[in-house]
Amino acid sequence: MAYTLAEKILLAHSDADEIAVGDLIMVRCDIVMANDVSGPVAFRAMEEMGATKVFDRDKVVMVADHFMPAKDAVSAGLQKRLKEWSLAQGVHFYDQGRGGIEHKIMIEDGFVVPGSVVVGGDSHTCTHGALGAFGTGLGSTDIAAALAFGEFWQGVPGTILVTIVGDKRRFVSGKDIILDVLAQIGVAGGTDKVLEFVGPGAEALSIDERLAVSNMAVEAGSETGIFPADEKTAAYLEGRARQPWEPVRSDPDAVFASKLTVDLDRLDPLIAMPHLPGNIQRVSDVTGKKIDQVYIGNCGNGTITDLRQAAEIFRGNHVHRDCRAIIVPASQAVYREAMAEGLLEIFAEAGLVVSTPTCGACFGGGNGAMAAGESALTTTNRNFKGRMGSGEAEVHLANAWVAAAAAVAGEIVNPAEVLA
Protein backbone atom coordinates (compact mmCIF):
# COMPACT_ATOMS: atom_id res chain seq x y z
CA MET A 1 0.00 0.00 0.00
CA ALA A 2 1.33 3.46 -0.94
CA TYR A 3 1.24 6.19 1.70
CA THR A 4 1.93 9.89 1.97
CA LEU A 5 4.46 11.17 4.49
CA ALA A 6 1.73 12.16 6.96
CA GLU A 7 -0.02 8.80 6.58
CA LYS A 8 3.25 6.97 7.25
CA ILE A 9 3.83 8.90 10.45
CA LEU A 10 0.28 8.32 11.69
CA LEU A 11 0.38 4.63 10.80
CA ALA A 12 3.64 4.18 12.70
CA HIS A 13 2.07 5.83 15.76
CA SER A 14 -1.11 3.75 15.80
CA ASP A 15 -2.10 0.14 16.35
CA ALA A 16 -3.67 -0.06 12.89
CA ASP A 17 -2.21 -2.43 10.29
CA GLU A 18 -3.26 -0.13 7.50
CA ILE A 19 -5.06 3.19 7.26
CA ALA A 20 -7.05 5.16 4.70
CA VAL A 21 -8.04 8.81 4.52
CA GLY A 22 -11.01 9.44 6.82
CA ASP A 23 -10.30 6.54 9.21
CA LEU A 24 -10.53 7.55 12.85
CA ILE A 25 -7.55 6.20 14.80
CA MET A 26 -5.82 6.67 18.14
CA VAL A 27 -2.39 8.22 17.60
CA ARG A 28 0.51 7.97 20.08
CA CYS A 29 2.38 11.21 20.87
CA ASP A 30 6.14 11.68 21.06
CA ILE A 31 5.76 15.12 22.64
CA VAL A 32 2.83 16.85 24.36
CA MET A 33 3.12 20.61 24.83
CA ALA A 34 1.01 23.32 26.45
CA ASN A 35 1.41 26.91 27.63
CA ASP A 36 0.13 29.35 30.25
CA VAL A 37 -3.23 29.65 28.42
CA SER A 38 -3.97 26.07 27.34
CA GLY A 39 -2.09 24.32 30.20
CA PRO A 40 -4.16 25.33 33.25
CA VAL A 41 -7.43 24.50 31.41
CA ALA A 42 -5.94 21.10 30.50
CA PHE A 43 -4.74 20.38 34.06
CA ARG A 44 -8.29 20.92 35.31
CA ALA A 45 -9.68 18.50 32.69
CA MET A 46 -6.94 15.95 33.42
CA GLU A 47 -7.89 15.94 37.11
CA GLU A 48 -11.55 15.45 36.14
CA MET A 49 -10.44 12.45 34.08
CA GLY A 50 -9.13 10.91 37.28
CA ALA A 51 -5.52 11.00 36.10
CA THR A 52 -2.91 12.18 38.57
CA LYS A 53 0.33 11.61 36.62
CA VAL A 54 1.41 12.35 33.06
CA PHE A 55 2.01 9.34 30.81
CA ASP A 56 5.75 10.09 30.46
CA ARG A 57 7.30 13.18 32.03
CA ASP A 58 10.20 13.20 29.55
CA LYS A 59 7.70 13.68 26.72
CA VAL A 60 5.88 16.67 28.19
CA VAL A 61 6.95 20.30 27.67
CA MET A 62 5.33 23.31 29.36
CA VAL A 63 6.14 26.86 28.30
CA ALA A 64 5.16 30.19 29.85
CA ASP A 65 4.95 32.38 26.76
CA HIS A 66 1.50 33.83 26.08
CA PHE A 67 0.95 36.45 28.79
CA MET A 68 4.64 36.34 29.70
CA PRO A 69 5.92 38.43 31.45
CA ALA A 70 2.59 38.51 33.25
CA LYS A 71 0.45 41.49 32.23
CA ASP A 72 -1.60 41.38 35.44
CA ALA A 73 -2.28 39.40 38.62
CA VAL A 74 -4.66 36.97 36.87
CA SER A 75 -2.06 36.12 34.20
CA ALA A 76 0.61 35.80 36.89
CA GLY A 77 -1.67 33.28 38.60
CA LEU A 78 -1.81 31.16 35.42
CA GLN A 79 1.96 31.13 35.19
CA LYS A 80 2.27 30.22 38.85
CA ARG A 81 -0.13 27.33 38.27
CA LEU A 82 1.82 26.23 35.18
CA LYS A 83 5.09 26.26 37.10
CA GLU A 84 3.79 24.47 40.19
CA TRP A 85 2.09 21.79 38.11
CA SER A 86 5.21 21.30 35.97
CA LEU A 87 7.52 20.99 38.96
CA ALA A 88 5.15 18.58 40.70
CA GLN A 89 4.92 16.41 37.57
CA GLY A 90 8.64 16.66 36.82
CA VAL A 91 8.10 17.60 33.19
CA HIS A 92 10.20 19.96 31.05
CA PHE A 93 9.36 23.53 31.99
CA TYR A 94 10.45 26.82 30.40
CA ASP A 95 9.98 29.75 32.75
CA GLN A 96 10.12 33.46 32.03
CA GLY A 97 13.48 34.46 30.56
CA ARG A 98 14.61 30.85 30.09
CA GLY A 99 13.03 29.86 26.82
CA GLY A 100 10.82 31.99 24.65
CA ILE A 101 7.97 31.12 22.33
CA GLU A 102 7.01 27.45 22.63
CA HIS A 103 7.32 26.33 19.01
CA LYS A 104 10.70 27.97 18.49
CA ILE A 105 12.29 26.57 21.64
CA MET A 106 10.95 23.08 21.02
CA ILE A 107 12.62 23.17 17.59
CA GLU A 108 15.85 24.65 18.98
CA ASP A 109 16.07 22.25 21.88
CA GLY A 110 15.66 19.11 19.81
CA PHE A 111 12.25 17.94 21.04
CA VAL A 112 11.03 17.76 17.45
CA VAL A 113 12.48 15.18 15.06
CA PRO A 114 11.38 13.99 11.61
CA GLY A 115 8.70 11.32 11.67
CA SER A 116 7.56 12.18 15.20
CA VAL A 117 4.12 13.21 16.42
CA VAL A 118 3.95 16.46 18.38
CA VAL A 119 0.68 17.74 19.82
CA GLY A 120 0.35 21.13 21.41
CA GLY A 121 -2.32 23.17 23.10
CA ASP A 122 -1.76 25.84 20.50
CA SER A 123 -2.95 25.88 16.90
CA HIS A 124 0.49 26.85 15.59
CA THR A 125 1.92 23.50 16.61
CA CYS A 126 1.74 22.91 12.85
CA THR A 127 5.07 24.81 12.81
CA HIS A 128 6.83 21.55 13.74
CA GLY A 129 6.08 20.23 10.28
CA ALA A 130 9.12 22.26 9.21
CA LEU A 131 11.29 19.45 10.60
CA GLY A 132 9.22 16.67 9.07
CA ALA A 133 7.10 15.99 12.16
CA PHE A 134 3.33 15.61 12.34
CA GLY A 135 2.89 18.64 14.60
CA THR A 136 -0.70 19.58 15.24
CA GLY A 137 -2.70 21.87 17.48
CA LEU A 138 -5.38 20.59 19.86
CA GLY A 139 -7.73 22.05 22.45
CA SER A 140 -7.11 21.75 26.19
CA THR A 141 -9.31 18.69 26.77
CA ASP A 142 -7.49 16.81 24.00
CA ILE A 143 -4.22 17.90 25.62
CA ALA A 144 -5.49 16.66 28.99
CA ALA A 145 -6.09 13.18 27.53
CA ALA A 146 -2.73 13.27 25.74
CA LEU A 147 -0.98 14.21 28.98
CA ALA A 148 -2.70 11.37 30.81
CA PHE A 149 -2.58 8.62 28.21
CA GLY A 150 -0.07 9.75 25.58
CA GLU A 151 -2.52 9.58 22.69
CA PHE A 152 -5.28 11.45 20.88
CA TRP A 153 -8.05 10.61 18.41
CA GLN A 154 -7.46 11.67 14.85
CA GLY A 155 -9.12 11.30 11.48
CA VAL A 156 -6.55 10.35 8.86
CA PRO A 157 -6.17 13.53 6.75
CA GLY A 158 -5.66 13.71 3.02
CA THR A 159 -2.53 15.46 1.75
CA ILE A 160 -2.24 18.45 -0.56
CA LEU A 161 1.10 18.30 -2.35
CA VAL A 162 2.64 21.77 -2.76
CA THR A 163 5.54 21.77 -5.21
CA ILE A 164 7.79 24.82 -4.93
CA VAL A 165 9.80 25.58 -8.06
CA GLY A 166 12.13 28.33 -9.24
CA ASP A 167 14.34 30.74 -7.28
CA LYS A 168 13.28 33.37 -4.78
CA ARG A 169 13.60 36.93 -5.98
CA ARG A 170 14.81 39.87 -3.84
CA PHE A 171 12.69 40.56 -0.73
CA VAL A 172 10.73 37.30 -1.06
CA SER A 173 10.79 34.96 1.96
CA GLY A 174 9.13 31.85 3.34
CA LYS A 175 6.24 34.05 4.46
CA ASP A 176 5.39 34.85 0.84
CA ILE A 177 5.30 31.16 -0.07
CA ILE A 178 2.63 30.34 2.50
CA LEU A 179 0.71 33.55 1.66
CA ASP A 180 0.72 32.38 -1.97
CA VAL A 181 -0.68 29.00 -0.89
CA LEU A 182 -3.42 30.84 1.05
CA ALA A 183 -4.17 32.93 -2.04
CA GLN A 184 -4.55 29.71 -4.03
CA ILE A 185 -6.66 27.57 -1.66
CA GLY A 186 -8.17 30.05 0.80
CA VAL A 187 -8.58 29.83 4.57
CA ALA A 188 -10.59 26.61 4.50
CA GLY A 189 -8.97 24.90 1.49
CA GLY A 190 -6.78 22.73 3.68
CA THR A 191 -9.44 21.56 6.14
CA ASP A 192 -8.99 17.88 7.13
CA LYS A 193 -5.79 17.85 5.09
CA VAL A 194 -2.05 18.17 5.49
CA LEU A 195 0.12 20.41 3.33
CA GLU A 196 3.31 18.71 2.14
CA PHE A 197 6.01 20.96 0.66
CA VAL A 198 8.36 19.45 -1.92
CA GLY A 199 10.40 20.41 -4.97
CA PRO A 200 13.66 22.30 -5.55
CA GLY A 201 12.23 25.49 -4.08
CA ALA A 202 11.33 23.68 -0.85
CA GLU A 203 14.73 22.01 -0.59
CA ALA A 204 16.44 25.38 -1.05
CA LEU A 205 14.68 26.90 1.97
CA SER A 206 16.57 27.24 5.25
CA ILE A 207 15.03 25.77 8.42
CA ASP A 208 14.01 29.29 9.52
CA GLU A 209 12.19 29.85 6.24
CA ARG A 210 10.48 26.47 6.53
CA LEU A 211 9.24 27.50 9.99
CA ALA A 212 7.58 30.55 8.41
CA VAL A 213 5.87 28.33 5.82
CA SER A 214 4.70 25.57 8.16
CA ASN A 215 3.59 28.09 10.80
CA MET A 216 0.62 29.28 8.73
CA ALA A 217 -0.59 25.87 7.50
CA VAL A 218 -3.42 26.15 10.03
CA GLU A 219 -4.45 29.43 8.42
CA ALA A 220 -5.48 27.29 5.43
CA GLY A 221 -7.35 25.03 7.87
CA SER A 222 -4.66 22.32 7.62
CA GLU A 223 -3.65 19.92 10.37
CA THR A 224 0.03 20.48 9.72
CA GLY A 225 2.41 21.74 7.02
CA ILE A 226 5.19 19.26 6.55
CA PHE A 227 8.62 19.29 4.84
CA PRO A 228 10.22 15.88 4.21
CA ALA A 229 13.50 15.74 6.15
CA ASP A 230 16.61 16.33 4.03
CA GLU A 231 20.29 17.20 4.47
CA LYS A 232 19.38 20.62 5.88
CA THR A 233 17.13 19.03 8.48
CA ALA A 234 19.85 16.55 9.41
CA ALA A 235 22.46 19.28 9.71
CA TYR A 236 20.16 21.35 11.91
CA LEU A 237 19.38 18.43 14.21
CA GLU A 238 23.02 17.35 14.58
CA GLY A 239 23.81 17.59 18.30
CA ARG A 240 20.27 18.78 18.99
CA ALA A 241 17.87 15.85 18.50
CA ARG A 242 16.69 14.22 21.71
CA GLN A 243 15.70 10.99 20.01
CA PRO A 244 16.98 9.03 17.01
CA TRP A 245 15.12 9.51 13.74
CA GLU A 246 14.92 8.25 10.19
CA PRO A 247 13.94 10.36 7.19
CA VAL A 248 10.42 9.63 5.94
CA ARG A 249 9.06 10.53 2.51
CA SER A 250 5.81 10.01 0.64
CA ASP A 251 5.77 6.92 -1.57
CA PRO A 252 6.16 7.72 -5.29
CA ASP A 253 2.71 6.27 -5.98
CA ALA A 254 1.01 7.82 -2.93
CA VAL A 255 -2.41 9.31 -3.58
CA PHE A 256 -2.78 13.04 -2.94
CA ALA A 257 -6.02 14.93 -2.35
CA SER A 258 -4.80 17.64 -4.72
CA LYS A 259 -1.62 19.23 -6.04
CA LEU A 260 -0.57 22.82 -6.50
CA THR A 261 2.56 24.74 -7.45
CA VAL A 262 4.28 27.81 -6.02
CA ASP A 263 6.48 29.38 -8.71
CA LEU A 264 9.22 31.42 -7.05
CA ASP A 265 10.35 32.89 -10.36
CA ARG A 266 7.04 34.76 -10.47
CA LEU A 267 6.42 35.36 -6.76
CA ASP A 268 6.39 38.94 -5.45
CA PRO A 269 6.32 40.03 -1.80
CA LEU A 270 2.73 39.47 -0.68
CA ILE A 271 0.57 40.90 2.08
CA ALA A 272 -2.57 39.64 3.81
CA MET A 273 -5.01 42.53 4.09
CA PRO A 274 -7.53 42.89 6.93
CA HIS A 275 -9.29 40.85 8.33
CA LEU A 276 -8.45 37.44 6.87
CA PRO A 277 -5.10 35.64 6.34
CA GLY A 278 -6.39 34.58 2.92
CA ASN A 279 -7.08 38.12 1.76
CA ILE A 280 -3.85 38.31 -0.24
CA GLN A 281 -2.52 41.17 -2.38
CA ARG A 282 0.87 41.97 -3.87
CA VAL A 283 2.69 44.54 -1.72
CA SER A 284 3.28 46.67 -4.80
CA ASP A 285 -0.49 46.90 -5.36
CA VAL A 286 -1.27 48.37 -1.92
CA THR A 287 1.60 50.81 -1.30
CA GLY A 288 0.86 54.13 0.37
CA LYS A 289 -1.40 52.77 3.07
CA LYS A 290 -0.53 54.44 6.44
CA ILE A 291 0.82 52.15 9.16
CA ASP A 292 0.76 53.11 12.87
CA GLN A 293 2.67 50.14 14.28
CA VAL A 294 5.00 47.49 12.92
CA TYR A 295 5.46 44.24 14.84
CA ILE A 296 8.25 41.86 13.84
CA GLY A 297 8.18 38.56 15.69
CA ASN A 298 6.06 35.48 16.60
CA CYS A 299 6.58 31.71 16.62
CA GLY A 300 7.26 31.46 12.89
CA ASN A 301 8.83 34.81 12.06
CA GLY A 302 10.89 35.85 15.07
CA THR A 303 13.92 33.90 13.85
CA ILE A 304 17.43 35.22 13.40
CA THR A 305 16.72 35.17 9.65
CA ASP A 306 13.79 37.56 10.14
CA LEU A 307 15.84 39.78 12.44
CA ARG A 308 18.68 39.94 9.91
CA GLN A 309 16.23 40.91 7.18
CA ALA A 310 14.80 43.65 9.40
CA ALA A 311 18.29 44.87 10.29
CA GLU A 312 19.13 45.18 6.60
CA ILE A 313 16.36 47.77 6.34
CA PHE A 314 16.92 49.52 9.69
CA ARG A 315 20.69 49.88 9.31
CA GLY A 316 21.12 53.64 8.81
CA ASN A 317 17.35 54.19 8.86
CA HIS A 318 14.92 55.31 11.54
CA VAL A 319 11.36 54.36 12.37
CA HIS A 320 9.11 57.03 10.84
CA ARG A 321 8.04 59.70 13.35
CA ASP A 322 4.36 58.81 12.88
CA CYS A 323 4.95 55.08 13.31
CA ARG A 324 6.10 52.86 16.18
CA ALA A 325 7.81 49.48 15.92
CA ILE A 326 8.38 46.46 18.12
CA ILE A 327 10.77 43.61 17.44
CA VAL A 328 10.35 40.33 19.31
CA PRO A 329 13.04 37.63 18.99
CA ALA A 330 11.23 34.28 19.23
CA SER A 331 13.57 32.81 21.83
CA GLN A 332 16.35 33.67 24.26
CA ALA A 333 18.75 31.97 21.85
CA VAL A 334 17.64 34.22 18.97
CA TYR A 335 17.82 37.24 21.30
CA ARG A 336 21.41 36.46 22.27
CA GLU A 337 22.40 35.67 18.71
CA ALA A 338 20.96 39.02 17.59
CA MET A 339 22.81 40.74 20.40
CA ALA A 340 26.10 39.09 19.43
CA GLU A 341 25.62 40.15 15.82
CA GLY A 342 24.90 43.74 16.82
CA LEU A 343 21.34 43.61 15.50
CA LEU A 344 19.73 44.75 18.75
CA GLU A 345 21.93 47.86 18.65
CA ILE A 346 20.69 48.59 15.12
CA PHE A 347 17.07 48.22 16.24
CA ALA A 348 17.50 50.40 19.34
CA GLU A 349 19.33 53.02 17.29
CA ALA A 350 16.49 53.01 14.74
CA GLY A 351 13.91 53.64 17.47
CA LEU A 352 12.31 50.22 17.85
CA VAL A 353 11.14 48.64 21.08
CA VAL A 354 13.25 45.49 21.51
CA SER A 355 11.08 43.04 23.42
CA THR A 356 11.79 39.90 25.37
CA PRO A 357 10.53 36.74 23.57
CA THR A 358 6.76 36.46 24.10
CA CYS A 359 3.53 35.76 22.19
CA GLY A 360 2.43 39.18 23.42
CA ALA A 361 0.64 41.40 20.97
CA CYS A 362 0.52 38.74 18.23
CA PHE A 363 -2.66 37.46 19.88
CA GLY A 364 -3.65 40.68 21.62
CA GLY A 365 -2.24 39.51 24.93
CA GLY A 366 -0.38 42.75 25.63
CA ASN A 367 3.02 44.25 24.83
CA GLY A 368 1.83 46.34 21.89
CA ALA A 369 -1.96 46.23 21.50
CA MET A 370 -3.64 48.41 18.88
CA ALA A 371 -6.15 51.25 19.39
CA ALA A 372 -9.35 51.80 17.41
CA GLY A 373 -8.69 53.30 14.00
CA GLU A 374 -5.05 52.19 13.91
CA SER A 375 -3.31 49.99 11.35
CA ALA A 376 -0.59 47.45 12.07
CA LEU A 377 1.77 45.67 9.71
CA THR A 378 3.18 42.53 11.28
CA THR A 379 5.11 39.36 10.49
CA THR A 380 2.60 37.37 12.56
CA ASN A 381 0.09 34.82 11.32
CA ARG A 382 -3.42 36.16 11.98
CA ASN A 383 -5.13 39.42 11.12
CA PHE A 384 -8.65 38.64 12.36
CA LYS A 385 -10.77 41.51 13.56
CA GLY A 386 -9.65 42.43 17.07
CA ARG A 387 -6.66 40.08 16.94
CA MET A 388 -4.22 42.68 18.28
CA GLY A 389 -6.51 44.68 20.51
CA SER A 390 -9.31 46.91 19.29
CA GLY A 391 -11.92 45.41 16.96
CA GLU A 392 -11.66 48.70 15.05
CA ALA A 393 -7.93 48.22 14.35
CA GLU A 394 -6.53 46.69 11.16
CA VAL A 395 -3.72 44.13 10.88
CA HIS A 396 -1.70 43.35 7.74
CA LEU A 397 0.62 40.33 7.49
CA ALA A 398 3.86 40.28 5.49
CA ASN A 399 7.53 39.32 5.66
CA ALA A 400 10.18 41.05 7.81
CA TRP A 401 11.64 43.16 4.95
CA VAL A 402 8.19 44.51 4.11
CA ALA A 403 7.35 45.12 7.78
CA ALA A 404 10.65 46.92 8.48
CA ALA A 405 10.29 49.04 5.35
CA ALA A 406 6.79 50.09 6.43
CA ALA A 407 8.17 51.18 9.81
CA VAL A 408 10.72 53.41 8.08
CA ALA A 409 8.24 54.87 5.59
CA GLY A 410 5.23 55.00 7.93
CA GLU A 411 3.26 53.35 5.16
CA ILE A 412 3.28 50.23 3.02
CA VAL A 413 6.19 50.43 0.55
CA ASN A 414 8.33 48.16 -1.54
CA PRO A 415 11.43 47.41 0.60
CA ALA A 416 13.82 48.52 -2.17
CA GLU A 417 12.55 52.08 -1.75
CA VAL A 418 13.84 52.53 1.79
CA LEU A 419 17.19 50.73 1.69
CA ALA A 420 19.67 53.24 3.12
Add this chain to the structure above:
Amino acid sequence: MIISGNAVCVRGDNIDTDVLYPGAYLNVDDPQKMAPFLFEGLDPKIREELVGETVLVVDENFGSGSSREHVPQAIRASGITCVVGKTFARIFYRNCFNLGVPAIVCPEASAAAGKGSVVTVDTDTGVVTVDGQEFQARPIAPFMLDMLAAGGLVEWSRQRSA
Protein backbone atom coordinates in the same frame (compact mmCIF):
# COMPACT_ATOMS: atom_id res chain seq x y z
CA MET B 1 -28.95 10.80 21.40
CA ILE B 2 -31.67 13.40 20.71
CA ILE B 3 -30.72 17.03 21.25
CA SER B 4 -32.94 20.02 20.72
CA GLY B 5 -33.19 23.74 21.29
CA ASN B 6 -34.18 27.05 19.80
CA ALA B 7 -31.95 28.32 17.01
CA VAL B 8 -29.57 31.19 17.60
CA CYS B 9 -28.12 32.06 14.19
CA VAL B 10 -24.63 33.49 13.80
CA ARG B 11 -24.26 34.20 10.10
CA GLY B 12 -21.11 34.69 8.03
CA ASP B 13 -18.33 32.44 6.76
CA ASN B 14 -14.90 32.01 8.42
CA ILE B 15 -15.99 33.31 11.83
CA ASP B 16 -12.80 32.87 13.85
CA THR B 17 -12.25 32.03 17.50
CA ASP B 18 -10.65 35.44 18.09
CA VAL B 19 -13.92 37.28 17.51
CA LEU B 20 -15.82 34.52 19.33
CA TYR B 21 -13.59 34.93 22.39
CA PRO B 22 -10.93 37.70 22.15
CA GLY B 23 -7.37 37.03 23.26
CA ALA B 24 -7.44 39.55 26.08
CA TYR B 25 -9.75 37.21 28.05
CA LEU B 26 -7.66 34.06 27.60
CA ASN B 27 -6.29 34.42 31.11
CA VAL B 28 -9.54 32.90 32.40
CA ASP B 29 -9.19 29.18 33.16
CA ASP B 30 -12.54 28.48 34.85
CA PRO B 31 -15.14 27.50 32.19
CA GLN B 32 -17.99 29.05 34.17
CA LYS B 33 -16.22 32.41 33.99
CA MET B 34 -15.71 32.19 30.21
CA ALA B 35 -19.39 32.47 29.22
CA PRO B 36 -19.62 36.26 29.76
CA PHE B 37 -17.03 36.79 27.00
CA LEU B 38 -18.61 34.61 24.29
CA PHE B 39 -19.18 36.54 21.04
CA GLU B 40 -17.45 39.57 22.63
CA GLY B 41 -15.52 40.48 19.46
CA LEU B 42 -18.42 39.70 17.12
CA ASP B 43 -21.57 41.07 18.73
CA PRO B 44 -22.03 40.85 22.52
CA LYS B 45 -25.81 41.24 22.04
CA ILE B 46 -25.98 37.64 20.74
CA ARG B 47 -25.56 36.56 24.37
CA GLU B 48 -29.02 37.98 25.14
CA GLU B 49 -30.53 35.32 22.84
CA LEU B 50 -29.00 32.48 24.88
CA VAL B 51 -32.04 31.74 27.01
CA GLY B 52 -32.83 28.14 27.96
CA GLU B 53 -31.56 25.33 25.71
CA THR B 54 -30.36 26.69 22.38
CA VAL B 55 -28.79 25.38 19.17
CA LEU B 56 -26.16 27.56 17.52
CA VAL B 57 -26.64 27.72 13.72
CA VAL B 58 -23.62 28.81 11.68
CA ASP B 59 -22.25 28.96 8.14
CA GLU B 60 -18.93 27.89 6.48
CA ASN B 61 -15.62 27.24 8.30
CA PHE B 62 -16.97 28.29 11.67
CA GLY B 63 -14.47 28.42 14.53
CA SER B 64 -11.35 28.91 12.41
CA GLY B 65 -8.02 29.99 13.83
CA SER B 66 -6.88 29.57 17.41
CA SER B 67 -7.29 26.27 19.27
CA ARG B 68 -8.59 28.15 22.33
CA GLU B 69 -11.06 25.83 24.02
CA HIS B 70 -12.51 28.88 25.74
CA VAL B 71 -15.00 29.15 22.84
CA PRO B 72 -16.69 25.73 23.15
CA GLN B 73 -16.31 25.88 26.95
CA ALA B 74 -18.24 29.17 26.94
CA ILE B 75 -20.72 27.68 24.45
CA ARG B 76 -21.41 24.75 26.77
CA ALA B 77 -21.59 26.96 29.86
CA SER B 78 -24.14 29.17 28.04
CA GLY B 79 -26.65 26.35 27.58
CA ILE B 80 -25.97 25.77 23.86
CA THR B 81 -26.60 22.04 23.32
CA CYS B 82 -25.15 21.65 19.84
CA VAL B 83 -23.87 23.59 16.84
CA VAL B 84 -25.33 23.03 13.37
CA GLY B 85 -23.25 24.43 10.52
CA LYS B 86 -22.29 24.19 6.86
CA THR B 87 -18.65 23.34 7.67
CA PHE B 88 -16.36 23.69 10.69
CA ALA B 89 -12.70 24.40 11.25
CA ARG B 90 -10.98 21.23 12.44
CA ILE B 91 -9.79 22.10 15.99
CA PHE B 92 -13.07 23.80 16.90
CA TYR B 93 -14.96 20.78 15.55
CA ARG B 94 -13.05 18.30 17.71
CA ASN B 95 -13.14 20.59 20.76
CA CYS B 96 -16.94 20.61 20.55
CA PHE B 97 -17.20 16.82 20.54
CA ASN B 98 -14.63 16.57 23.34
CA LEU B 99 -16.89 18.78 25.47
CA GLY B 100 -20.03 16.81 24.62
CA VAL B 101 -21.47 19.57 22.41
CA PRO B 102 -21.72 17.97 18.95
CA ALA B 103 -20.91 20.03 15.86
CA ILE B 104 -23.28 18.83 13.16
CA VAL B 105 -22.32 19.29 9.51
CA CYS B 106 -25.59 19.91 7.64
CA PRO B 107 -25.58 22.80 5.15
CA GLU B 108 -29.27 22.39 4.29
CA ALA B 109 -30.41 22.55 7.92
CA SER B 110 -28.20 25.58 8.52
CA ALA B 111 -29.76 27.33 5.52
CA ALA B 112 -33.30 26.42 6.59
CA ALA B 113 -33.02 27.65 10.18
CA GLY B 114 -33.91 31.15 11.31
CA LYS B 115 -33.87 32.90 14.66
CA GLY B 116 -35.90 30.88 17.15
CA SER B 117 -36.46 27.88 14.82
CA VAL B 118 -36.99 24.66 16.76
CA VAL B 119 -34.02 22.45 15.90
CA THR B 120 -33.75 18.77 16.84
CA VAL B 121 -30.73 16.56 16.13
CA ASP B 122 -30.62 12.77 16.29
CA THR B 123 -26.88 12.15 16.54
CA ASP B 124 -27.25 8.40 15.82
CA THR B 125 -29.15 8.75 12.54
CA GLY B 126 -27.84 12.19 11.61
CA VAL B 127 -31.35 13.49 11.00
CA VAL B 128 -31.69 17.21 11.73
CA THR B 129 -35.21 18.62 12.04
CA VAL B 130 -35.79 22.35 11.59
CA ASP B 131 -39.36 23.46 12.36
CA GLY B 132 -40.59 20.02 11.31
CA GLN B 133 -38.55 19.81 8.10
CA GLU B 134 -36.01 16.94 8.02
CA PHE B 135 -32.45 17.04 6.70
CA GLN B 136 -29.64 14.45 6.65
CA ALA B 137 -26.36 15.50 8.28
CA ARG B 138 -22.88 14.09 7.60
CA PRO B 139 -22.54 10.88 9.65
CA ILE B 140 -20.60 10.97 12.92
CA ALA B 141 -17.85 8.36 13.45
CA PRO B 142 -18.70 5.60 15.96
CA PHE B 143 -15.89 6.64 18.33
CA MET B 144 -17.26 10.17 18.47
CA LEU B 145 -20.76 8.86 19.18
CA ASP B 146 -19.34 6.79 22.05
CA MET B 147 -17.62 9.87 23.41
CA LEU B 148 -20.84 11.89 23.11
CA ALA B 149 -22.81 9.17 24.87
CA ALA B 150 -20.30 9.30 27.74
CA GLY B 151 -20.69 13.08 27.94
CA GLY B 152 -17.40 14.06 26.33
CA LEU B 153 -13.72 13.19 26.36
CA VAL B 154 -13.32 13.83 30.11
CA GLU B 155 -16.05 11.34 30.99
CA TRP B 156 -14.95 8.86 28.29
CA SER B 157 -11.40 9.02 29.69
CA ARG B 158 -12.58 8.66 33.27
CA GLN B 159 -14.30 5.41 32.31
CA ARG B 160 -11.06 4.34 30.65
CA SER B 161 -8.85 5.11 33.65
CA ALA B 162 -11.29 3.49 36.10
